[in-house]
Amino acid sequence: xxxxxxxxxxxxxxxxxxxxxxxxxxxxxxxxxxxxxxxxxxxxxxxxxxxxxxxxxxxxxxxxxxxxxxxxxxxxxxxxxxxxxxxxxxxxxxxxxxxxxxxxxxxxxxxxxxxxxxxxxxxxxxxxxxxxxxxxxxxxxxxxxxxxxxxxxxxxxxxxxxxxxxxxxxxxxxxxxxxxxxxxxxxxxxxxxxxxxxxxxxxxxxxxxxxxxxxxxxxxxxxxxxxxxxxxxxxxxxxxxxxxxxxxxxxxxxxxxxxxxxxxxxxxxxxxxxxxxxxxxxxxxxxxxxxxxxxxxxxxxxxxxx
Amino acid sequence: xxxxxxxxxxxxxxxxxxxxxxxxxxxxxxxxxxxxxxxxxxxxxxxxxxxxxxxxxxxxxxxxxxxxxxxxxxxxxxxxxxxxxxxxxxxxxxxxxxxxxxxxxxxxxxxxxxxxxxxxxxxxxxxxxxxxxxxxxxxxxxxxxxxxxxxxxxxxxxxxxxxxxxxxxxxxxxxxxxxxxxxxxxxxxxxxxxxxxxxxxxxxxxxxxxxxxxxxxxxxxxxxxxxxxxxxxxxxxxxxxxxxxxxxxxxxxxxxxxxxxxxxxxxxxxxxxxxxxxxxxxxxxxxxxxxxxxxxxxxxxxxxxxxxxxxxxxxxxxxxxxxxxxxxxxxxxxxxxxxxxxxxxxxxxxxxxxxxxxxxxxxxxxxxxxxxxxxxxxxxxxxxxxxxxxxx
Numbered sequence: 001x002x003x004x005x006x007x008x009x010x011x012x013x014x015x016x017x018x019x020x021x022x023x024x025x026x027x028x029x030x031x032x033x034x035x036x037x038x039x040x041x042x043x044x045x046x047x048x049x050x051x052x053x054x055x056x057x058x059x060x061x062x063x064x065x066x067x068x069x070x071x072x073x074x075x076x077x078x079x080x081x082x083x084x085x086x087x088x089x090x091x092x093x094x095x096x097x098x099x100x101x102x103x104x105x106x107x108x109x110x111x112x113x114x115x116x117x118x119x120x121x122x123x124x125x126x127x128x129x130x131x132x133x134x135x136x137x138x139x140x141x142x143x144x145x146x147x148x149x150x151x152x153x154x155x156x157x158x159x160x161x162x163x164x165x166x167x168x169x170x171x172x173x174x175x176x177x178x179x180x181x182x183x184x185x186x187x188x189x190x191x192x193x194x195x196x197x198x199x200x201x202x203x204x205x206x207x208x209x210x211x212x213x214x215x216x217x218x219x220x221x222x223x224x225x226x227x228x229x230x231x232x233x234x235x236x237x238x239x240x241x242x243x244x245x246x247x248x249x250x251x252x253x254x255x256x257x258x259x260x261x262x263x264x265x266x267x268x269x270x271x272x273x274x275x276x277x278x279x280x281x282x283x284x285x286x287x288x289x290x291x292x293x294x295x296x297x298x299x300x301x302x303x304x305x306x
Numbered sequence: 307x308x309x310x311x312x313x314x315x316x317x318x319x320x321x322x323x324x325x326x327x328x329x330x331x332x333x334x335x336x337x338x339x340x341x342x343x344x345x346x347x348x349x350x351x352x353x354x355x356x357x358x359x360x361x362x363x364x365x366x367x368x369x370x371x372x373x374x375x376x377x378x379x380x381x382x383x384x385x386x387x388x389x390x391x392x393x394x395x396x397x398x399x400x401x402x403x404x405x406x407x408x409x410x411x412x413x414x415x416x417x418x419x420x421x422x423x424x425x426x427x428x429x430x431x432x433x434x435x436x437x438x439x440x441x442x443x444x445x446x447x448x449x450x451x452x453x454x455x456x457x458x459x460x461x462x463x464x465x466x467x468x469x470x471x472x473x474x475x476x477x478x479x480x481x482x483x484x485x486x487x488x489x490x491x492x493x494x495x496x497x498x499x500x501x502x503x504x505x506x507x508x509x510x511x512x513x514x515x516x517x518x519x520x521x522x523x524x525x526x527x528x529x530x531x532x533x534x535x536x537x538x539x540x541x542x543x544x545x546x547x548x549x550x551x552x553x554x555x556x557x558x559x560x561x562x563x564x565x566x567x568x569x570x571x572x573x574x575x576x577x578x579x580x581x582x583x584x585x586x587x588x589x590x591x592x593x594x595x596x597x598x599x600x601x602x603x604x605x606x607x608x609x610x611x612x613x614x615x616x617x618x619x620x621x622x623x624x625x626x627x628x629x630x631x632x633x634x635x636x637x638x639x640x641x642x643x644x645x646x647x648x649x650x651x652x653x654x655x656x657x658x659x660x661x662x663x664x665x666x667x668x669x670x671x672x673x674x675x676x677x678x679x680x681x682x683x684x685x686x687x688x689x690x691x692x693x694x695x696x697x698x
Binding site for chain 1 (some may be wrong): 502
């Protein structure tokens, strides 16, 4: 096992983590501040990817297509907030789960009606389609570097937004004590709408950027939703910092587990047993981390509410 | 008392009648359990289109007798599939059953159908159980046994002279069968065997290991979205220059090509049919399908179309006397219809003995990215489980 392989796997873990962060950030804000468990967040991610695939093909430009798809998903987010989610704030979590789960089913079937059941194509821009040589003899896919760059930029941007701006102050206030913030005169309904749309657009960024790496297909949102929920449970609900740390942790643990566990087990077990056990253990590694966090810090690593 | 005895006699005659003289049915009833939503949605939709085209071409008749098709969507779910099968048996009293894409559904619906003596012509799933020890008179694996594509791919890899070969599949029964099938065909040890999580999204870790192992060829069995994810990421990592991807036809059919595009070019895969086959039945089918749906048919469409033609021939050969189960079975087993794959026959386990071909993905004359048939890999190949089947 060479050091470049370890370095490459760490980079892979970071990239996977940043992609999870983009999805988990919106989810954790909506859950932490609005106290709404929005299962339809994965559907917004899917819609973002489908719109990006269509708009990239229509405009002929990857950048224009992605930007338009993110804006369009933002508009869908507004509609979803006004028509449905707004009515759920005062209801219990069970009603929220039921209603947003219904949105998943409706969104999947709508996508199937509009785009058909077969996965559709979203290609990476030609300039980024291949690998680049980072160090002599060390190649890394250019497109994954783009995801790392965008993920880091959005993470910093979100941090500045939450920590340094007036909106961010309101977000933090709403996050730590919603009722007190409302009593102090914060226009909570408007704040909620802004947060919901922001979350929808972040999910769309993730969907659009991951389209060239992953299959753009019906049900793609459900797969990432589970991982995003693991991330926000580890990180602490409502905390952007927690979502970031949780996402990178999940990304690195999952990648390292898949890359090194089977080999590691092979050194002290016989090959057949290692081949059996390795993939199984790698698959549950992130859930083991989640269980450990829940045991030692039930509030998550960075709880938003003190 | 006399009336009672008369009634009893009448009942006895009525019960005995079908066994003595089977009459032609006035309607052929077919249960078509599609998988048009759920994990196999794209494949199920292809099968539905191929099936509907066949019925339409025959003017809504099978063997000259009007057909009623009962179609439901089992969504790839074994429990739902079993409920629908019960309904086809009890309410719709179907003569034939077909449709499911997944082997798990096929295994779930089998027992009820066999007990009710309904012929199940499997357009896709060919699990080893139903080819081997659990083979049944009422089950026909009309397409292939699950292992066959993998065995053909293994044989191709050996013949092509690939020395260092790695394999990768999801960690579930079909994935393990695929790897075993490939290794059986390849006949030599592979350098790396990787099992991934079912439904995995990101393959960066596995790709880094592939780069480190530097195999000549990599065999992948990753159905549906997993294969799309993997191939996109494989090409993005620049591995396609040093490592050749080989897969079964499922990983590289028209549906996958439409979702991945350019990165598919040059990929080798194995199948029992391709849309460029020269036989008249295949050419007519491809032409009609392309005209009807505006795209090239996949193997799933061709397989469902074949099932329609097989039922048509069986109804005609038995003159519509579908209650004579032995005669229907004999007619089905002859495989006298013109299959799009060309000539083939059924082995004693009622699975096909047929040829398998190597395909590669390239651009055709019109610039479309699609499969091209290269050469025959396996000739008159019979599945390895046939010996375990007690049927003669």
